[in-house]
Amino acid sequence: xxxxxxxRLAGHLTRGLVMIWVVTTFTFVLIRLMPGDPVQVQIExxxxxxxxxxxxxxxxxxxxGFVPHGPMWKQYLEYMGGILRFDLGVxxxxxxxxxxxxxLGAMPWTVVLVLTGILVxxxxxVVLGVIAAIKRSTVVGHSLSIAGSLLxxxxxxxxxxxxxxxxxxxxxxxxxxxVYNADEVAPGLYFDFIGNVLYHxxxxxxxYALATYGGWLLAMRSSVASVLGDDFxxxxxxxxxxSLTRFRYLARNAILPxxxxxxxxxxxxxxxxxxxxxxxxxxxxxxxxxxxxxSRDYSMMSGAFLMITVAVIVANILADLLYSAIxxxxxxxx
Amino acid sequence: xxxxxxxxxxxxxxxxxxxxxxxxxELPAVSQVDLELAAGTITGLVGExxxxxxxxxxxxxxxxxxxxxxxxGSVVVDGIGDMxxxxxxxxxxxxxxxxxxxxxxxxxxxxxxxxVGKQLLDLGKAHKVxxxxxxxxxxxxxxxxMGLNADRVLDAYxxxxxxxxxxxxxxMFALVLNxxxxxxxxxxxxxxxxxxxxxxxxxxxxxxEQGLTTLVVTHDVGVVAEVAHKIAVMYGGRIVEHGPVTQVxxxxxxxxxRGLIHAIPRLxxxxxxxxxxxxxxxxxxxxxxxxxxFRERCALRMEVCETVEPPAQRMLDGRTVACHAVKExxx
Amino acid sequence: xxxxxxxxxxxxxxxxxxxxxxRRRPSRLIGxxxxxxxxxxAIAGSWFYPERLPYDAENxxxxxxxxxxxxxxxxxxxxLALVITGTQGVLLVAGAAGLLTMxxxxxxxxxxxxxxxxxxxxLMRIADFVxxxxxxxxxxxxxxxxxxxxxxxMSLVLGLIGWGSLARAxxxxxxxxxxxxxxxxxxxxxxxxxxxxxKELLPNVAPFIATNLLMAVTGYIYAQVGLYFLGVLxxxxxxxxxxxxxxxxxxxxxxxxxxxxYLLAPLGAILLLTLxxxxxxxxxxxxFNPRLRES
Ligand SMILES: Nc1ncnc2c1ncn2[C@@H]1O[C@H](COP(=O)(O)OP(=O)(O)OP(=O)(O)O)[C@@H](O)[C@H]1O
Ligand SMILES: [Mg+2]
Numbered sequence: 001x002x003x004x005x006x007x008r009l010a011g012h013l014t015r016g017l018v019m020i021w022v023v024t025t026f027t028f029v030l031i032r033l034m035p036g037d038p039v040q041v042q043i044e045x046x047x048x049x050x051x052x053x054x055x056x057x058x059x060x061x062x063x064x065g066f067v068p069h070g071p072m073w074k075q076y077l078e079y080m081g082g083i084l085r086f087d088l089g090v091x092x093x094x095x096x097x098x099x100x101x102x103x104l105g106a107m108p109w110t111v112v113l114v115l116t117g118i119l120v121x122x123x124x125x126v127v128l129g130v131i132a133a134i135k136r137s138t139v140v141g142h143s144l145s146i147a148g149s150l151l152x153x154x155x156x157x158x159x160x161x162x163x164x165x166x167x168x169x170x171x172x173x174x175x176x177x178x179v180y181n182a183d184e185v186a187p188g189l190y191f192d193f194i195g196n197v198l199y200h201x202x203x204x205x206x207x208y209a210l211a212t213y214g215g216w217l218l219a220m221r222s223s224v225a226s227v228l229g230d231d232f233x234x235x236x237x238x239x240x241x242x243s244l245t246r247f248r249y250l251a252r253n254a255i256l257p258x259x260x261x262x263x264x265x266x267x268x269x270x271x272x273x274x275x276x277x278x279x280x281x282x283x284x285x286x287x288x289x290x291x292x293x294x295s296r297d298y299s300m301m302s303g304a305f306l307m308i309t310v311a312v313i314v315a316n317i318l319a320d321l322l323y324s325a326i327x328x329x330x331x332x333x334x
Numbered sequence: 335x336x337x338x339x340x341x342x343x344x345x346x347x348x349x350x351x352x353x354x355x356x357x358x359x360e361l362p363a364v365s366q367v368d369l370e371l372a373a374g375t376i377t378g379l380v381g382e383x384x385x386x387x388x389x390x391x392x393x394x395x396x397x398x399x400x401x402x403x404x405x406x407g408s409v410v411v412d413g414i415g416d417m418x419x420x421x422x423x424x425x426x427x428x429x430x431x432x433x434x435x436x437x438x439x440x441x442x443x444x445x446x447x448x449x450v451g452k453q454l455l456d457l458g459k460a461h462k463v464x465x466x467x468x469x470x471x472x473x474x475x476x477x478x479x480m481g482l483n484a485d486r487v488l489d490a491y492x493x494x495x496x497x498x499x500x501x502x503x504x505x506m507f508a509l510v511l512n513x514x515x516x517x518x519x520x521x522x523x524x525x526x527x528x529x530x531x532x533x534x535x536x537x538x539x540x541x542x543e544q545g546l547t548t549l550v551v552t553h554d555v556g557v558v559a560e561v562a563h564k565i566a567v568m569y570g571g572r573i574v575e576h577g578p579v580t581q582v583x584x585x586x587x588x589x590x591x592r593g594l595i596h597a598i599p600r601l602x603x604x605x606x607x608x609x610x611x612x613x614x615x616x617x618x619x620x621x622x623x624x625x626x627x628f629r630e631r632c633a634l635r636m637e638v639c640e641t642v643e644p645p646a647q648r649m650l651d652g653r654t655v656a657c658h659a660v661k662e663x664x665x
Numbered sequence: 666x667x668x669x670x671x672x673x674x675x676x677x678x679x680x681x682x683x684x685x686x687x688r689r690r691p692s693r694l695i696g697x698x699x700x701x702x703x704x705x706x707a708i709a710g711s712w713f714y715p716e717r718l719p720y721d722a723e724n725x726x727x728x729x730x731x732x733x734x735x736x737x738x739x740x741x742x743x744x745l746a747l748v749i750t751g752t753q754g755v756l757l758v759a760g761a762a763g764l765l766t767m768x769x770x771x772x773x774x775x776x777x778x779x780x781x782x783x784x785x786x787x788l789m790r791i792a793d794f795v796x797x798x799x800x801x802x803x804x805x806x807x808x809x810x811x812x813x814x815x816x817x818x819m820s821l822v823l824g825l826i827g828w829g830s831l832a833r834a835x836x837x838x839x840x841x842x843x844x845x846x847x848x849x850x851x852x853x854x855x856x857x858x859x860x861x862x863x864k865e866l867l868p869n870v871a872p873f874i875a876t877n878l879l880m881a882v883t884g885y886i887y888a889q890v891g892l893y894f895l896g897v898l899x900x901x902x903x904x905x906x907x908x909x910x911x912x913x914x915x916x917x918x919x920x921x922x923x924x925x926x927y928l929l930a931p932l933g934a935i936l937l938l939t940l941x942x943x944x945x946x947x948x949x950x951x952x953f954n955p956r957l958r959e960s
Contacts, residue, residue: 271799
């Protein structure tokens with residue numbers, strides 16, 4: 001007998017694995033079966049540069065993680081086997097650099113940005129959303145909603161461009177790229193370094209926060225509006241509960257559904273990371289994906305895309321588990 | 335804890351008008367209602383859907399919801415004052431502590447994210463109850479008496495309770511602070527017959543033991559027949575007939591009361607004699623602005639009904655009837 | 666006959682509701698006007714401007730004048746002309762993709778909500794899958810093999826990526842109609858499935874389709890602009906993204922104040938379009954979600 005929680009987790013993991021399988025199959029097809037087959041292109045280029053054919057093929061095999069001849073299903077199995085061992089091949093562009101290393105190196109920076117951005121925007125958005133819902137028939141409420149929808153509707157790169165133009169060019173208050181200034185600090189767990197990292201992350205994180213808080217505001221507004229119509233709040237009023245307690249009842253019930261929105265927003269935010277990191281020259285996963293596309297570094301591209309997908313899946317699972325831990329209707333299922 | 339038997343307070347409603355703001359202007363859902371809830375009695379308030387029962391019940395707690403407001407009249411509760419004038423902290427502390435209200439949708443009257451016990455503590459704190467343990471004990475006692483497993487219920491979330499259980503929890507919440515006025519809005523709607531009978535039994539017992547003044551709102555005349563001493567019949571925002579249950583049921587005077595009772599076979603005992611009232615009840619926008627509100631569906635309609643609203647007349651047997659066609663002595 | 670009359674009056678009432686919601690806040694009329702303006706620019710742009718916009722090397726970053734109300738770019742091409750001609754391709758693709766999204770999303774959502782059962786769970790798994798896939802990264806990965814500069818390929822890809830949320834919205838709406846006994850009642854009257862779906866269900870889910878579609882189309886516009894902005898698509902058409910790319914990464918408009926209009930024009934166009942859509946959605950929401958309606 002599994003508990004509801006374990007069953008939920010198992011379901012998530014199965015679905016996540018299926019998704020990863022589909023995505024890797026997709027990248028395999030992309031690398032191997034698409035017109036302009038990049039594997040073949042690399043082999044031919046190597047031969048053209050004077051490599052003997054078998055050596056050229058061996059080089060391609062290292063790059064992509066499978067031997068590029070023989071039956072296609074065998075190549076596929078070999079590729080999938082590599083992925084299971086987290087062997088994502090080697091970069092085409094910078095020879096000899098394992099893709100897994102680069103991807104894992106870029107990952108934390110993106111995660112830091114995305115998490116701080118979402119956390120900040122969640123807090124602001126929820127508070128403003130409550131105000132927008134309670135004051136929805138006033139000018140304040142209406143302007144808040146419109147402003148929220150506007151920021152929610154504007155694509156993240158527009159926000160990024162405006163922030164970059166104002167704060168790195170016009171006023172030069174923030175650095176225009178990088179994760180820390182290697183001339184000033186050396187990596188380590190001490191105040192100056194962390195401060196420097198935060199200083200570099202501030203603008204891109206702010207761009208995420210601005211790009212997503214409108215979504216929270218809108219979600220919270222409609223959630224509050226719907227909970228406000230719920231009978232239990234009137235019942236609480238008729239029992240003479242204090243307005244503070246009633247507000248707490250309202251807030252907790254209204255925030256809960258936002259955790260399901262959280263799951264969806266992760267996908268959007270990780271997608272937006274390509275723009276934000278490009279605009280702010282921030283070497284995270286999005287930047288890695290972007291530059292690998294520019295240089296047609298297919299192995300790096302598949303690796304970065306896979307990693308972004310994994311990040312979204314993991315974030316989704318965490319958001320849902322958080323939700324099920326908070327909601328007693330889910331938590332206490334027999 | 336000592337239960338001091340305070341004499342139950344009487345409630346007198348006079349000239350009460352409650353209006354809702356709509357697209358078509360401010361329309362009264364309750365008009366010029368005079369109603370006396372004698373101390374220690376159970377009054378049943380019946381009427382079709384939309385007749386204004388809940389609105390009237392809410393005004394007993396000064397809790398008419400926006401976009402509605404009390405536009406005239408008063409609701410005076412002995413020892414508290416006019417509920418229509420109370421506001422702020424004063425109003426809040428009266429609610430729950432002095433006047434208990436069981437919600438029409440008591441099925442959904444609990445916060446889904448908190449256990450019943452935690453919500454009970456919230457209630458205690460809101461009313462500055464110092465002896466929270468005593469409050470818990472009292473709640474358990476009430477729940478036990480209502481045939482529930484008190485410990486289980488206090489530890490349960492709303493979704494873990496059945497409709498009938500929630501209803502009883504709602505009643506417990508209304509009584510646990512020793513309120514002496516109890517308002518129940520459709521306490522048995524949506525419950526099966528057995529649970530319904532059970533709940534009514536509880537209402538009757540608790541009413542007697544705690545010495546309450548009770549108002550039971552329902553559209554089911556059968557419920558009133560079972561528990562109430564007095565019955566008030568509401569139509570289009572007016573009380574059209576009010577009097578002792580046995581008398582009114584045996585010999586209804588107002589044509590609407592008559593129609594209402596004849597529509598129910600189990601009261602008249604003869605299924606073939608049961609006939610539905612013709613037409614439909616008015617809604618807020620279609621209540622006639624002048625004359626008798628019931629005339630459209632009335633068999634005794636006269637010319638005067640078109641223009642003059644019938645005043646509530648006091649009959650010799652003590653009841654009140656608002657109808658031009660009913661004269662003293664006529665049955 | 667009477668049924669037809671009833672339906673017509675319902676429709677009339679609906680339009681009256683739309684009109685009332687629009688009038689309640691004049692801002693909503695402005696929103697409608699803005700969106701219509703962009704559609705007009707897309708249709709009429711090619712009447713006013715030649716295929717290749719004239720450039721004038723003598724007149725780079727010209728000061729703002731009647732002739733060049735939004736200045737000129739680094740080749741001396743009129744910026745206003747660039748903004749206007751940039752709407753056509755983008756709107757065409759977004760419209761086509763939106764149509765595809767609408768077809769798939771509505772069909773899947775209705776089928777799932779109406780029939781439920783195993784088909785529903787499979788379709789919803791797929792919808793969740795499509796929703797979870799990070800769409801934009803997928804899009805730029807695809808640019809490496811599919812030439813997304815072609816309008817129909819781009820529409821196809823966008824439409825296929827984007828139907829998940831619409832399908833979910835339509836399904837949950839259908840389910841709630843079902844809970845309210847809509848479908849059972851119609852079945853009880855012996856109405857054929859086709860009638861129930863087209864006459865009872867569709868009109869009731871139409872509002873959600875409208876709102877979702879409007880958002881989806883806007884999203885598609887921005888996805889294309891984003892791709893051009895990153896420079897992963899061949900630059901052969903007028904596109905706001907191309908302008909942004911040049912302004913931000915190449916000509917250095919971020920540094921030279923002369924080039925500022927060249928950066929601000931596409932930004933302004935995006936902000937304006939978003940504003941228009943937001944104002945319309947605001948009106949739509951009020952029409953279809955009475956709970957949000959202010960008293
Ligand atoms: N918030 C509101 N806004 C506008 N009109 C309202 C509101 N609440 C109630 N009304 C109207 O007031 C009238 C009386 O409503 P009320 O809820 O008191 O009826 P009721 O007798 O309790 O009906 P039911 O038996 O269905 O509970 C109805 O016509 C209703 O439409
Ligand atoms: Mg009611």
